[in-house]
Each structure stands twice: as C-alpha cells, then as structure tokens.
Amino acid sequence: MTSSPPPAPGGYAFLDAATLRRVLPLSALIPHFRSSLPALSAAVHSPPRSAFPLPSSPSDSLLLMPSWSSDPSLPYIGVKIVTSFPGNSALHRLPGVHASYSLFHAATGVPLVALDGLRLTLLRTASVSALAASILARRDARVLVMAGAGSLAPFLIAAHRLVRPGIDRVIVWNRTPDKARILARSLQEEEGGADEAVTFEYAENLEEVVGLADVVTCATSSESPIIRGAKLKPGAHLDLVGSFSPRMRECDDEALARGRVFVDFEVAMEEAGELVGAFDRGVISPADVAGTLVELVGGAKSGRRSDDQLTVFKSVGTAVVDLLAAQLAYENFLQESS
Incomplete structure (x- = not known):
C-alpha cells in the first residue's frame, strides 16, 4: 500500500x-x-x-x-x-x-x-519538445527558428537552448510581424543586450529563414502548412507543437516524407492534422512513424541516423x-x- x-x-x-x-x-x-x-x-x-x-x-x-x-x-x-x-x-x-x-x-x-x-502546460510542452530535440537534433545545432510568437514560444526557445547550448542565433517569425519583433527584442533584453553570445532576431518571411535553421520549432494554430519540406536543410530537426486536431497542419507532406518521424504518444497519429492527412493521402503510413518519445528516450528505438538526416517530432500532449x-x-x- x-x-x-x-x-x-x-x-x-x-x-x-x-x-x-x-x-x-x-x-x-x-x-x-x-x-x-x-x-x-x-x-x-x-x-x-x-x-x-x-x-x-x-x-x-x-x-x-x-x-x-x-x-x-x-x-x-x-x-x-x-x-x-x-x-x-x-x-x-x-x-x-x-x-x-x-x-x-x-x-x-x-x-x-x-x-x-x-x-x-507551457512548461511540460516545452520540456517534451526539448527532450526529443536532445536526441534528434544535431549536437552542433546553432540556429533556431521559432514559428509563432505566442505564450509558448519563449518556453520552447529556452528549453531548446538548454539541450542544445550551442544555439547562438534565434529567429522568430509570426503572421503578425510586430509580435515577432516584440518577442525577439524582449528576449534580447533579457539576455543582456546585443553583445551577448546569443542574438535574437525576427523575420517577416518564414521561407527566407527556415532554410538557415538547424532546429525549427512551430507553435501556431495554422490550418495550412507554414513549413515547406523543400526549404528545410539536410540535418535539420523539425519540432511541431501547434496542431492538436485533424483540421490543423503546420508542415506539408514533403517534410514528413523526407524526415524520420517521431511522436510524443501514439494518440498523435489520430489527432495531429499533419499525420492524419499524410496517412489519408498515402504519403506515409502509420508504420512509417519511427516511434514514440518513450521508445526514443528508453532506447527501444534509435533516433538520428546521420548528420544529413531530417528528423521530425510531432507532439499533441497528454495527461x-x-x-x-x-x-x-x-x-x-x-x-x-x-
């Protein structure tokens, strides 16, 4: 007892x-x-x-x-x-x-x-993404692109920097550019100024900067893809947080087809619009999902297999x-x- x-x-x-x-x-x-x-x-x-x-x-x-x-x-x-x-x-x-x-x-x-x-919720969501990135992102990652400037964004940025301390450039994008600019300026001020080891910037055009990223993390409510797989550079890690229903979607099919895909829990394959849609269109199948976070952390499934491999992690959150x-x-x- x-x-x-x-x-x-x-x-x-x-x-x-x-x-x-x-x-x-x-x-x-x-x-x-x-x-x-x-x-x-x-x-x-x-x-x-x-x-x-x-x-x-x-x-x-x-x-x-x-x-x-x-x-x-x-x-x-x-x-x-x-x-x-x-x-x-x-x-x-x-x-x-x-x-x-x-x-x-x-x-x-x-x-x-x-x-x-x-x-x-903010703390556990960011921690789950960062835990996955600690295994899936390249160890020499230096550039982080943050898609979304809502309440979760600063937590995701901080968590990823903890597991990949080599990140020295953070670029924030948001559909409303002012929100990205305000967040980047706030984070730079918290860091101690522009002379510090990490620089925070904002971008008005996501496609112009996503190809620079070693890590891309997305926390939006988008219902259409904002991340194009063709724009991701070899070896990048894509972290998808925003979608939690079949109608929502943050990346296109090519990102999933190119990547080695992991999920936080199996329920993501029923709830995440990126995956549900890709399954329905025959782009990938549930069998193509390489594993869950538990399997990844526990060592039952291997993560990144080469420096050039694209990795994808999709979380929906669970109790x-x-x-x-x-x-x-x-x-x-x-x-x-x-």
Whole structure:
C-alpha cells in the first residue's frame, strides 16, 4: 500500500505561475521526463479528454483531462480543467484559455495541491519538445527558428537552448510581424543586450529563414502548412507543437516524407492534422512513424541516423506528462517548504 505524501504546508495549497517558475524550472523538468517517462508512463492511465459545450456561446467549452497512476512510486491522481472562451480577447481583453490542475493522493483521494494549469502546460510542452530535440537534433545545432510568437514560444526557445547550448542565433517569425519583433527584442533584453553570445532576431518571411535553421520549432494554430519540406536543410530537426486536431497542419507532406518521424504518444497519429492527412493521402503510413518519445528516450528505438538526416517530432500532449510535471512541482514545493 502506498504511503500518503505529506500535505502542503498550511493545508491545500495553490501553486501560481510565479511559484511554478521557482519549483518547476525547465532545467529540472526535462531530466525528470527523461528518467520518469520510460519508467512510469505505462502505469499512468489517462482516458480521452472530455469536452462539453457551454451555454455562454457555441464556441465556448469546458474540457476535463483526468489521469491516475497504478505505480506506488507515483501515488497521485490528477485532473486538468480547461475552459476555452475564444471570444475573450475581443470582448473582455482576457486570454481565451484558462486552466487549473488538481492533484490528489491515489490511495486516499485526499486533495493535495492545485497548480496554475496554463503555466504547467507551457512548461511540460516545452520540456517534451526539448527532450526529443536532445536526441534528434544535431549536437552542433546553432540556429533556431521559432514559428509563432505566442505564450509558448519563449518556453520552447529556452528549453531548446538548454539541450542544445550551442544555439547562438534565434529567429522568430509570426503572421503578425510586430509580435515577432516584440518577442525577439524582449528576449534580447533579457539576455543582456546585443553583445551577448546569443542574438535574437525576427523575420517577416518564414521561407527566407527556415532554410538557415538547424532546429525549427512551430507553435501556431495554422490550418495550412507554414513549413515547406523543400526549404528545410539536410540535418535539420523539425519540432511541431501547434496542431492538436485533424483540421490543423503546420508542415506539408514533403517534410514528413523526407524526415524520420517521431511522436510524443501514439494518440498523435489520430489527432495531429499533419499525420492524419499524410496517412489519408498515402504519403506515409502509420508504420512509417519511427516511434514514440518513450521508445526514443528508453532506447527501444534509435533516433538520428546521420548528420544529413531530417528528423521530425510531432507532439499533441497528454495527461501523462501533466501528471509527471505536477508530481515534480508538488514534491519540490514540499522540499522547499520543509
């Protein structure tokens, strides 16, 4: 029988974004996933997410994503609750998506802690991409192209730089050039100025810079390809984060046909528009997907086979990584508070 983890100091606690920044740094989360995914992912049960329309608007919805572990070393139940209100930006000047994550003890059902669900999602998504890149991207990678300048972009950039510290040039692109310019300037200021080892730039034309990239990471809501496989240079690594439904698509078929393709979890082959469409068109088949992140990290499948090989990683996110990230945040919080 599992022993009950101690409650948070002062009772049921809420770990806000600032607290998560402290107790769940990318530098800790990436190695945590490296060790825990092969060992524990099979013990985490995560039913398909449930989505419910809301009466406030036909486009508003409530999403529930539960998970629980059958391994005594991971004695937790987790539930992510997400609200999607696409009209918020125009109507209320608020983000369109809000989320909270609740962690319970698996043996007793006692609630342990709540976490900022958006920050948790940003951290775990970036960490998953970076973990894949630590195996698939060339070790001498120097140029990173970031397609998208939304809330996830700075996390993806930081995570990739952690696993490929040789990156010394980051180019940001966004459909709205001002957003790319603002993000690049902000990141350069955080770095300490233009004389530092890393330069941050923005581009108005993605196709003009994508061929320079050793790593391309995409976090957009595009429904048509923004990355053309013909533009990717030999040896590049393509990280696709944005699409999570069959109607969404960030790269064309040629990028997949040229690349050695991996997914975070098998569900990506049912949800990611790039893959679903390529399967339907006969460009590639599910058998052509080289493996999952768990297989890659655990050594069951090999990654990059040559310096000239194009590698592709497609993630859609699952409750498995939410639970593992929440575990680390909570246990680090307890250790910090003791």
